[in-house]
Amino acid sequence: MKLVTAVIKPHKLDEVRDTLSRLGVTGLTATEVKGFGRQKGHTEVYRGAEYSIDFVPKVRIDVVIDDEQVKAVVDAITTSARSGQIGDGKIFVTDVEQAIRIRTGETGSEAL
Amino acid sequence: MKFRMMHVLVVGSVLAMTLVPRIAWAQDDTLNAGDTAWMLTSSVLVLFMTIPGLSLFYAGLVRAKNVVSVMMQCFAITCMVTILWTVYGYGLAFGDGGSMNAFVGSGKLFLSGVGVDTVDGSIPESVFQMFQLTFAIITPALMVGAFAERMKFSTMMVFMALWFTVVYAPVAHWVWGGGFLGDLGVLDFAGGTVVHINAGIAALVLCIVLGKRTGYPSTPMPPNSLVLTVVGASMLWVGWFGFNAGSQLAADGVAGMAMAVTHIATATAGFTWMMMEWIGRGKPSALGIATGAVAGLVAITPASGSVGPIGALGIGFASAICCYFAAGALKRSLGYDDSLDVFGVHGVGGFVGAILTGLFTAEMFGGSGLDNGIGMQLYLQLVGAVATILYSGVLTFVIVKILDATMGLRVSSEEESGGLDIALHNERGFSL
Numbered sequence: 001m002k003l004v005t006a007v008i009k010p011h012k013l014d015e016v017r018d019t020l021s022r023l024g025v026t027g028l029t030a031t032e033v034k035g036f037g038r039q040k041g042h043t044e045v046y047r048g049a050e051y052s053i054d055f056v057p058k059v060r061i062d063v064v065i066d067d068e069q070v071k072a073v074v075d076a077i078t079t080s081a082r083s084g085q086i087g088d089g090k091i092f093v094t095d096v097e098q099a100i101r102i103r104t105g106e107t108g109s110e111a112l
Numbered sequence: 113m114k115f116r117m118m119h120v121l122v123v124g125s126v127l128a129m130t131l132v133p134r135i136a137w138a139q140d141d142t143l144n145a146g147d148t149a150w151m152l153t154s155s156v157l158v159l160f161m162t163i164p165g166l167s168l169f170y171a172g173l174v175r176a177k178n179v180v181s182v183m184m185q186c187f188a189i190t191c192m193v194t195i196l197w198t199v200y201g202y203g204l205a206f207g208d209g210g211s212m213n214a215f216v217g218s219g220k221l222f223l224s225g226v227g228v229d230t231v232d233g234s235i236p237e238s239v240f241q242m243f244q245l246t247f248a249i250i251t252p253a254l255m256v257g258a259f260a261e262r263m264k265f266s267t268m269m270v271f272m273a274l275w276f277t278v279v280y281a282p283v284a285h286w287v288w289g290g291g292f293l294g295d296l297g298v299l300d301f302a303g304g305t306v307v308h309i310n311a312g313i314a315a316l317v318l319c320i321v322l323g324k325r326t327g328y329p330s331t332p333m334p335p336n337s338l339v340l341t342v343v344g345a346s347m348l349w350v351g352w353f354g355f356n357a358g359s360q361l362a363a364d365g366v367a368g369m370a371m372a373v374t375h376i377a378t379a380t381a382g383f384t385w386m387m388m389e390w391i392g393r394g395k396p397s398a399l400g401i402a403t404g405a406v407a408g409l410v411a412i413t414p415a416s417g418s419v420g421p422i423g424a425l426g427i428g429f430a431s432a433i434c435c436y437f438a439a440g441a442l443k444r445s446l447g448y449d450d451s452l453d454v455f456g457v458h459g460v461g462g463f464v465g466a467i468l469t470g471l472f473t474a475e476m477f478g479g480s481g482l483d484n485g486i487g488m489q490l491y492l493q494l495v496g497a498v499a500t501i502l503y504s505g506v507l508t509f510v511i512v513k514i515l516d517a518t519m520g521l522r523v524s525s526e527e528e529s530g531g532l533d534i535a536l537h538n539e540r541g542f543s544l
Contacts, residue, residue, distance in 0.1 A: 044334055046399055047453060048389075048440030051332035 001096040001109065002070050006061045007035065008081040008089040013059045019080040020063065023072055026112065028063040039087030058089060064096055066109055144234035150363035151235045151243055157354025158246035162253045163190055165351050169344030169406075170257050171541070173452045176336040177531025178261045179541035185256045185265070189272050190249050196276055197245045198223055204281035206244065206289045214292040216282045233361055243358060244284070251280055251307045257452030258315035261333075262325050262528050265536045267519045274511050275314065279504050283310050287496070297484060298496035299473060301370070302359035304414025304465045305496050312459020313501050314508040316450060321512045322521050324449035326528050333451075338398050345402035349378055352409045356416040370416040373424035374409065380428025381408025381435075388436050407435035407457050411465030415472060418480045423472025427465060434464045466497045 008016060013030060020028060034055035041054040065073055074091055082088050101111040167186035171179045193201070203220035210218070220226070223241065230237040252272045259268070286293040287300050300306060325333065335341060356374045360367035385404025390396040411431030412424060419427065439456030450456060470489035473479035482489045515521060522528070527535035534540060 045393055045395070045397065046334055047403060048393070048436075049329070049444070051334050053332070 154358025161351035165347030172340030301417030308462030420478030
């Protein structure tokens with residue numbers, strides 16, 4: 001099993017969710033997060049006082065999948081979250097040791 | 113100070129006096145239902161300016177951890193000033209001070225003599241004192257913006273009680289209660305000097321003695337909600353029709369024109385501020401247009417009973433330009449932390465309005481005309497403004513220094529960084 005973590009632009013969340021659903025992904029976790037990368041932040045101006053906002057709002061998606069789905073899922077996220085502008089975000093893939101469904105006690109792929 | 117005032121008085125007695133309209137018909141003590149209805153409405157509108165208007169305007173501008181504290185300050189000032197006014201404040205401001213009447217009134221303790229049948233001009237005195245009370249409430253409340261996010265609530269309350277007693281009530285008497293500035297011919301229809309210059313200069317003194325918020329100006333302190341601020345500014349605009357058109361104390365042509373010029377100046381100032389930001393900084397901002405509108409409201413206040421539409425356009429335009437630089441470049445270059453720009457908008461806007469009243473009241477600009485000529489009237493306007501700046505500035509400084517030495521002005525740095533809402537009130541504004 002793999003954990004795919006994607007940090008994307010907030011307005012792309014619905015598109016990514018739809019694409020992943022079509023691939024058969026049965027669940028994911030989305031979190032509102034802040035951070036910075038090459039996009040840096042932006043400037044806000046209040047009565048002439050400039051504030052540089054270093055942390056940009058993003059949405060982080062965590063989805064755990066079987067190993068053979070990884071390429072399809074990563075491709076799907078890459079395609080649906082891309083705008084071509086700086087700040088589209090990143091995808092990280094990590095190994096997952098175990099997954100357990102709390103209600104039934106099922107483990108591994110059964111629990112996904 | 114007293115010598116100066118005596119000099120001013122002598123000059124005043126030599127001059128042909130320009131009397132504000134209400135003094136001219138103050139002898140006519142027959143109740144008029146139309147006037148009374150309008151003044152009941154105006155009193156509601158002016159209270160509406162402070163709560164909720166001003167408190168929302170300020171609540172949106174502070175950080176989320178202090179939103180309760182500024183609303184609480186506005187509300188508590190409203191309650192406390194009402195009690196002080198009832199016990200002795202109305203008498204200080206509008207009573208007959210006898211030999212001291214040029215400077216301060218007396219009597220009318222516990223609103224004695226104000227009954228169901230007492231008439232002042234053409235309205236019940238109960239309504240007159242209620243209308244004036246709402247002015248006494250908003251003037252100290254304006255200062256909340258200068259010391260926001262760092263002042264002790266207890267010291268703030270004591271300061272406001274003292275300031276209301278020794279600064280507001282006498283200055284209101286000078287201009288409206290039969291004191292020397294009104295007699296001299298200084299034009300201050302709805303309180304540009306009494307309310308806005310007075311609060312603006314006191315706010316400046318207070319925020320300088322109090323010191324900057326921790327982290328200012330290096331730490332970003334952006335407003336927590338421009339939604340609250342723009343809603344609050346809009347309420348101020350609406351409520352201000354009671355403030356200005358109500359100051360005629362009658363439902364007549366002067367009141368109608370006061371409403372019209374108030375609206376024109378406000379719209380002009382909001383538009384001007386927006387354009388200055390758009391041209392100077394690339395984007396028109398909601399906070400800018402709202403701040404500009406408030407600057408216009410402030411500046412038209414002393415002029416609203418005597419200028420015409422052309423004067424309103426001029427005052428709106430000039431106030432936006434002056435306040436834009438006061439709240440921006442001036443504040444940053446001098447380095448004081450007038451957190452929400454009380455001095456930059458009310459002090460400077462009030463001064464600009466007070467002076468320009470002397471110009472635009474002239475008939476050549478469509479005003480109601482001057483008895484003294486423009487030069488003399490400009491001088492009188494300056495006298496009124498300077499007398500208020502000196503008196504309010506000095507006494508505010510004395511009060512603040514005394515409280516600094518006795519009660520202490522600031523919350524602890526730990527309380528400040530955690531926010532006043534939890535530290536002083538055990539509450540938070542938002543539990544989202």
